[in-house]
Amino acid sequence: MPFPWNQIYGCGDRLCHQKAERSFFINENEMPFCSRCTAIWLGLAIGIGFMLFYKIELDEKFIILLLIGVVPLVVDGVGQLFKFWESTNIVRVITGLLAGGICGITIGIIVDEIKTIKLKSIL
Numbered sequence: 001m002p003f004p005w006n007q008i009y010g011c012g013d014r015l016c017h018q019k020a021e022r023s024f025f026i027n028e029n030e031m032p033f034c035s036r037c038t039a040i041w042l043g044l045a046i047g048i049g050f051m052l053f054y055k056i057e058l059d060e061k062f063i064i065l066l067l068i069g070v071v072p073l074v075v076d077g078v079g080q081l082f083k084f085w086e087s088t089n090i091v092r093v094i095t096g097l098l099a100g101g102i103c104g105i106t107i108g109i110i111v112d113e114i115k116t117i118k119l120k121s122i123l
Contacts, residue, residue: 008032022092035089036073039096046097047104051112058109069102 001009012018012032022034031038056062073095079085 012037022089024089034092036077036092036096039093040100040103043097043100043102044104044107045100047101047106048108049104050101051105051108055112056105056109058113062109066102066106069098073099 009032016033016037018030018032018034020030022036024031024035024038033041076087076091076095080087
């Protein structure tokens with residue numbers, strides 16, 4: 001497989017279970033990440049991109065938003081782990097986008113806070 005696809009599929013081999021029934025296929029080729037992991041990565045990119053244009057303060061409202069974004073993924077994942085239900089790819093994508101997006105925003109907030117601390121230490 002040519003570069004960069006060999007690198008991307010290698011990351012998928014190391015970071016994701018790649019179960020066929022939980023993955024997307026394009027042209028009969030299984031994607032390197034399952035549907036949930038794909039959505040988490042996409043959500044991270046969207047969340048970090050959002051933070052390039054907006055500034056969000058770390059406060060109680062954000063902590064609640066963080067829980068709202070992550071709890072559905074945890075509930076769905078734990079429910080599948082203990083075989084209470086088998087989730088669909090649509091549910092996996094929705095929970096992955098929510099969790100990835102809020103984690104991307106969290107990364108943006110952390111970077112903003114580090115910049116602020118460094119700026120204060122310089123002055």
